[in-house]
Amino acid sequence: MKRSTLNVTFAIGFFATAIAILVARANPASSYEASIYTGTPTITWIAFAFALAIAASTALTCRGREQAYGIALGGTTVTAIVSLPTIRNYRFSGMGDALTHLGWTRDIIDGALAPHELFYPGFHAISTVFHYVGGVPIERGMLFVVAIAFLPFVLFVPLVVREMGGNGMAIGVAAIVSWMVLPINNIATHMGIHTNSNALFLVPVVIFAFLAYLRRRATIERLPFGLSPFSLLIYITGIGLLFMHPQQMINVVVLIAAVTGVQYLARRRYDDHPMLDHPTTYAHTAVLGVIFTAWAASNARFRGAVEGLISGVFAEDVGGSAEVDQAEASLGEVGGSLGELFVTMFLDLALVSLAVGLFILLVWLGRTRLDPETKSFVNYFAIALIPLTGMFFIYFVGTPTMAFRQIGFIAVILTILAGVGIARAIDALSGAITVPGGTAVAALLLGACLVLGLMTVFSSPIIYNPGQHVSDQKFSGYESTMEYGDEDIPLVGMGYDPYRYDHGINGVEGQESLSAATTASGTVEPDEFEEGNFSGAYGGVSYNFIVTEFDTTREIEVYQELHHSEAALAALEKDSGTNKVVSNDEFRMYNVQGDD
Template sequence: MSSQSAVDDDPIRKLVLAIGFLAVSASAFVAHTNPATGYELSIYTMTPWAVWAGLLVALSVSLAVAFVPFSRAHRHQWSRSIALVLGGLVMAVFVGLPIVRGYRFYGHYDALTHLGWARGISEGTFLPFELFYPGIHTVTVLINATVGIALSRSMLFVVFFAVLLFCLFVPLCVGVIVRDWNAVAIAAFSAFLLLPITTISMNLSAHAMSQAVLFSSVLLYLFAKYLRTDRDGRSFSAVGVTFALGSAAVVLYHPQLAAHLLVAFVAIGLVQFLARRADHDRAPEHPALYGQVLFLAVVFLVWSSNYGFFAGTAEYFLGSVIEFVLGTGGGAGDTVATQGTSLASIGGSLSGIFFKLFFPSLVFSLLAGGLVFAVAGRLSSQWLDRFRLETTYLAAGLVALGPVFVAYFLASGSKMYFRVFGLMMVFVTVLGAIAIHGLLTLLSARRSGGRGPPVGRPLMAVAVAVLLVLSLLAVFPSPYIYKASPHVSEQELHGYESAFATQQSDLAFIGLRNGPNRYDDAINGNEQRMHAHDGLPPSVIEDGVSNEYEGDRYLALTRSDYEREVIAYQGLRYSERELDRITASPNVNRVQSNGEFTLYYVTSSGESEAA
């Protein structure tokens, strides 16, 4: 009976999977044939609805085949594996939408500076090792030289590959620890949530720390593999050497992340030391991490000592501690209060934005916390005993990152605690996936005699589907989370290129917020970040732009500026009326425009009167 059910079920699974693959292929085709023609405030609303429909169908198929039994003989391992491949393709299309839809570049602020550094390396203006973290820039140049696509597009592929690595190595890591296919499947969909990406200091655009945190999943996999395969105590095994090379790669990607990982690995080494001192029964089965921690520390110290990292970091934290003690610093609490006021003024709330950005993270944090408490409480479980020590190690690393998070949180004017939070979410994703597997195992064991249809898997599939939608809705900045897309259109970048190429050498630029500094970095490949161009305060618009400056200036305004301020930020700092007043101001003359970028020449009123 069971065998016959399995045979009958096979054509259904093939048909359902075929529909899923057709849906994701159609989504990619529709997205590619509908490229962006200008700046897009939200990639969600500007991407054709058919793309989202196809991705939802394909993702539903992937979840259903992977977890929902089509019959009592739920033994089609091949089809369930193919379902994970389908889910991976859905994520590839989703994360790769800026590439598929022909974006020239995706990312403002740091991303533009990183593009400029890659340009400087490509043009030979400076060497990769002159940068503190040359990882994403050298990979960008490598893709550019190998494939022959523009640097701006090559950097989009660096971001894309970092996400794929995360989605691949999180389930591989869980598979090594739990050694069960169901756990691998759960971990894959857990990785698809992209919990480290918060759009606050952790982005799906070119950002060295964001890509480094995603890459750290490779290091966690190598760590798990090292624990499982190097039990004979060999010092130079293939896995051990690869683990060491991965640690060195993290230092090149971002030494700050290496410092955070070093804290986590030191905590794990301390747990190993204490376990061995206590003659823990399973402790001798795992190789000591001491050598790996020492190697990472040496590489980190050697690399960082040449860039003033220690002096700068010590000064930063010492100053933050003094400000906190004296009560003069503006820590994260003040920042949160300010953001809350801003959100309230445009109809939002802190609770609402917290739900949009962090609800899936909260759910997985609770799951991971439950698992950690079960391990710490010495809960008797045959299932947990198989990997109790590995779970203890991961929990120790996660807990050790807590004080680092708090230290950044108390620092004045810093959002770097979200960088630590991103790394913590890598640990939480792994632990949360293991916890879900444990819950399903517990539900399966409590079924009466193993009879009747299992309800745990279908319920879990529905829950994961809901979390996926909630999480992926917020990984790209959009007005949904009161942000504007960092899309850089072809016309906008070309406008800045023309403006910088034809500017009078003695005149600086002004613009909204950060001004054109980052675009100067991106186009001219500045080794040092540009700070010559000013932002335009809102009060200047009321008083008259030409009355603010003693000398003449260029004023750069873009369509992205307008849509960000008027639509995404709802006129919080610059209203539509104020922006329109700029063009009507005396002594402000338009000299260049292409529909996405407009350049004005501002003649100083003070200079005119003096003349």
């Protein structure tokens, strides 16, 4: 294709992305959205799809500057998709950990907490900068940080593959696979304000610094004490990752330690090998390990997590198998299945894992034409997957949530290896048919996986998990409840404990928070509630019962009245011992008299 034609094509692609953003911005969310996919105008998705089609095709077929333009177009488009809650003016997004992070950020701004007192203060500190410098609300500043933290992922994954020695096809494939956002699984990693997940997107930055140290011989630019600039870059990026979330930092330490072990064995076994030309990483493993230990060992939250993991490993019915059985039973009751959910949420990751696994096997069998140095880098990552996968199984037995977070980190490594591995498969296919034919087949398969990956990057009813959009009405309802409610009366939700909103509104450290006051919180007992025994549905005591649009969407529409029914809510309205005290379009709070 002529350069002038390509320039026009790229201009059209960027124009399509701009149109998509403008249309989305012109149609803000005015009420709770169970799915950001259906809430966003159709023309926005059409424009995004058009831009991604141009980006994917040019990333595979072009080289040099034109390929960079295609990758930039795709990265910009996917970042815009990830930023839709901000673009469409969500008040806030996230109803679990996100609200606690909001509370910590509020504590920092109010002076109740110093950033260094948090175990992972990076996200919160950057959010405060937006609040102070930009003058934006705290909630919006945190949504900005989500988009900023994501950007390094789509930028550095193709750079890492290039640093490994990957050819133009490998760089293009790596970019497309990064647009699938494989680290997000919506079980323990989420696209939103979730520092463990946000940290995953910074991992390629540390890996890039690590590969730059291995490949580039810094002699003239040596710093004092013989320190390489690239070594310093590893330490700086590693500390940045530590401040975002320590779990991903320890994964990086394990990765570099595995490389250190491979280097040690290579030096004992071989007299001539490309790995022998790489500078050693012994010091980096030790320094990063010491930094992590010094930061984590003194933190009570870290010690508690380790104790919970150890007790979970040796306890019965705590591990992942128990949770899987419970989830399978619940899905069956609402007409779903684990198989269906797996295809929706993990098919693209499974296919990429299979492709990478076959590629590694061929590398170890000597059936690829990789140059020696690229093969060394592939072996580094492949061998590092062994201890990283071992950590997954330990987590799975002891703390299943941590196991799925570990899958998120493994997905980052698989995304990088997929660039090299799938590119080799395309080259082989092109040799069997034709280059245009092989590229076309690859584009179709990668495009299908890209669509599936972006369909599940946000939670929605399609994965039996309605979106966690916090609208103005819902936030206002909780603010009124926290401000005017009786602190001696428990706040009780319908399958959702309201204490997280207390974190977000009052802060986590404040004396007026539920954790510091006498007010308890929890959820009603579904069986008692459904039988109409509202007064006895929370231990027989009087309580304030909260129902939001999210609750009714989840319990009635998505869960199909598995735990709570519309009839029970209608009966609550007529109950003589119940009074509605706060109400708007998306929030209702009832004072329910107890048996006492």
